[in-house]
Amino acid sequence: MNIRNDQYTIILLLLFFPSLGISQVEFFGYMETEYDWMEVKESTYAFGYNKLRLDYESFPAEEVSIRGNINFQTYHGQTIWEAFDFLPFDSLNINGEAVHSMPISFLDSIYMDNLYINAAFPRFDVTLGRQPISLGTGYAWNPLDIFNQKELVDPTYEQPGVHAVRLEYYINEKCIVDFILSPDTNFTQPSGMIQVKSNVASFDYSVNVARKNHLYPFWEDEDTVSTHRETSFIGGSFTGEISEYGMWGEALWSLSSNNSAGDVSYGLDHTFNNGLYVMLEGYHNSLGAEKDGLYDFHYLNYFSGETKSLMQNYLFSLLSKQINEYVSCSVFIFGNLDDNSFMYAPQLSWEILQDVSLSAFTAFSSGDADSEFGIQNQSFRVRMRAYF
Amino acid sequence: MDEHYQKVTIYLPVLLTLILGTALYSQNMSASAILDSMTAAMQPVSAKGKMEQEIISSKNVKRVFTFEYFSENNGENVLIRYLEPRKVKNNAFLIKNNGEDIWVYFPRTRRVRKLASHAKNQKAQGSDFSYEDFSGSENWKNDYKVNLGDSGERETYLLNFIRKEKADVSYNKQNIFVDKRTYYPHRIFYFEDDEHVKTLEFKEITEIQHYPTAQRMVMKNHAEGSQTEMRILNMEYNVEFEENFFSERNLKK
Known part of the structure; x- marks a missing residue:
């Protein structure tokens, strides 16, 4: 079990839990379980997780609130991934040395995602x-x-x-x-x-x-x-x-x-009288790679979160419709306009009970095998969430 | 006798014309006067309360939501904050300018989003009420022409509302049956493209601070066979809200 940001977590716990103790604390949250399967490049991954998010809020004074949550997450299935399975090349030159493997591990963890105090x-x-x-x-x-x-x-x-x-x-x-x-x-x-x-x-x-x-x-x-x-x-x-x-x-x-x-984003949406919702959003990021100018460092910058996109121009669209009181369906289509690769992702959401929802999502791609989305052949995801 | 007959023949048409003319005039007056009395009776200047909303699907599956309700300026501005179920706890809506502007707050991301008006006729939290149904009574005056019809009932007036040209509302007609004694509505029929799509019934009407108040309101969706019942758990009228209560700041509290 890995505890992320352990020192920070302990300091915050020491600081805030005494104040939580002097006033009534309300606990709530959700339990989420997810099963995924995906085919990417020449590999397949079957994996999933169970996550318990425990939210709490307390009002020690009329205009003061303390809120936060602790998350418990366990992974199952394939918990070690190979980064090169998601890249269009099989090795990388780092400091003059050729690297052929970059494993990414998913470890069971407990972490405090939020803990904050608000005063009005x-x-x-x-x-x-x-x-x-x-x-x-x-x-x-x-x-x-x-x-x-x-x-x-x-x-x-x-x-x-x-x-x-x-x-x-x-x-x-x-x-x-x-x-x-x-x-x-x-x-x-x-x-x-x-x-x-x-x-x-x-x-x-x-x-x-x-x-x-x-x-x-x-x-x-x-x-x-x-x-x-x-x-x-x-x-x-x-x-x-x-x-x-x-x-x-x-x-x-x-x-x-x-x-x-x-970077710039812009969008348009409309709900038709029959309840069909249509949304279209465009995005331009000058820090992304230009068409025919994609290099290794663009991938590194994108996967490390330094840039918000791999290339420069993207499109995202969503169609959704409520089928009945509890079931809705939607289709996401998004793509990279520079390398002409796209993902098509239909999703079905079902409100099984008042506080329990189930969603099934599948995705297919189009584009060249070395393009951003073309490399991800297909995937399937089932997610269930129960609130308490 | 002849003289008397002559007088009657002369005066009777004049009298009838006067009576009928006055009656016709007063009927037109009555429609707007009844509407004024109805909106005054059903919508106090401001209100604060807690309500429960039970949605019963066409397959008889029940779901219950509890929310806090705040309104001012006769419903011009409304704030709704959900307390239950857990899934939507602290989700909140701010509806201003009689439904022209709607903001929604998601507490898990602490994000406030403005809803475009095309979402107004969509179901609020999956219920048979749309966001537009929460709009204030001014919409009846601004977006519809009103006339008085025959309710066929001794105890109610019938107000017929016909959508004005260019009015941005989804119902093309509404019929409201108004109690002759209290001016509180008994029921509202909603029409889309002249089809009767929903009925709102006001039940268990009691007085709170001298205002008649339906303890239960049942919206029946005829197209989908579902219904949503709103129940008042507690309600207080003529509340003085602090300055800027109906603002993004309070939405996030």
């Missing part, structure tokens, strides 16, 4: 600790969210907590100024964002400025050795509708004149 003052709220942060208006991509990265096959799944100090200042009913500061491990290069949110007519919008230790493309500065630099960004978002068509967009772009990099 007359004009502002302060949230301290490891907390959920979710920024932006996009569904599959959020350029403004410098703290998280989404999975395209599961974009609405909860994101890991972020260590941060957050202050939300309410200027009036319509205007919020949001300050977020997330320290890194050494407290020397924190990531931060200031967001001003408001609305005009039927549109919500935000203006954002951010600073973070960001990937700095070495191909734009041949003298530099490091691939990271403190970079300032400016961005914004909007969401609203015109003639019953919902629309949204967001962008974040660097302010550096010699390192012009950033």
Whole structure:
């Protein structure tokens, strides 16, 4: 059993559990079990996990809340994966040495995903600790969210907590100024964002400025050795509708004149009178590889979370329909417009009982065998979640 | 006798014209006056309470949701926060400007999303109520023309609502049967493309702070054979909310 961030967890437990003890604590959460099978490159993987998420919340004073959750996760099936099965090449040159194997292990774990305290003052709220942060208006991509990265096959799944100090200042009913500061491990290069949110007519919008230790493309500065630099960004978002068509967009772009990099997402949705929901979202990331310009480091940057996409241009679409009171079906189609590889993923969701849901998902790909999605032949997933 | 007959023949048509004219005029007046009285009776300026929502599917499967309900300005702004079941605990909706703007809050991600109005006619948490059904009573005045019909019942008026051109609402017609004594509705028929799709019945009407209040409201979905019952667990009217209560800040609490 592996305990992640053990020192941090113990410190937080020592700090916060006494305060939980003096007031009534409410526990709730869910148990989730998942079975997966996938065929990728020339290998097949059968695996799964059981996860228990125990949420708790406590209100030690009228305007103070403490919330968090502990997760217990066990894996089964194939728990050691080979990274090269997901890459279009079979070896990598690292520091002059050819590497032919990069195993990834999934270990049973207990971890505290969130633990934070929130205090409400007359004009502002302060949230301290490891907390959920979710920024932006996009569904599959959020350029403004410098703290998280989404999975395209599961974009609405909860994101890991972020260590941060957050202050939300309410200027009036319509205007919020949001300050977020997330320290890194050494407290020397924190990531931060200031967001001003408001609305005009039927549109919500935000203006954002951010600073973070960001990937700095070495191909734009041949003298530099490091691939990271403190970079300032400016961005914004909007969401609203015109003639019953919902629309949204967001962008974040660097302010550096010699390192012009950033990403943009934009989308459109509509619900027809028969209940059919249709959504389309596009994404452009200047840090991704250009068409016919894909190299090893692009994969490394993407899989390590340094960039939000492997290449530059993507499309995500979703069709969904409620079949009856408890069953809904949806089809996700997303793809890389630069290498013309796509995934087609129908999903069926069934609310079995009031607090129990079951979903089945399968995915097929198209594209060349060495393309981003073409390499993943097909997959199947069953997930059951029971809330308590 | 002749003189008397002459007077009657002269005055009777005048009198009838006056009476009928007044009656016709007062009938038109009555429709809007009844609507005003009804909205005043059924929607106090502000309210705060706890409600239970039971959804019964066409296959008789029951699900129960409990939520807190807050409203102000005669339902112009509404905040709903779910308490049960666990799956939707702390999910919340902020409905402003009589349903024109809807925001939804997901506590697991602490994310607030604005819903486009095309989602207004979709089911709220799988119930037979749509988001639009939670809109305030101003919609009846702004989006519909109203006239008085014959309810065929001694104790009720019938208000017929016909959607105005360009009004952004999903029902093209609504019929409301209004109690002549209390001006509280007995039932509402909802029509889409002239088809009677849903019926809302108001049951166990009691007074809370002098306002008639249905302790149970049953929405029957005729197209799907399902129904949703709302039950009031507690309710308080004319509540003074703090400034900016109906805002994103409170949605996330």
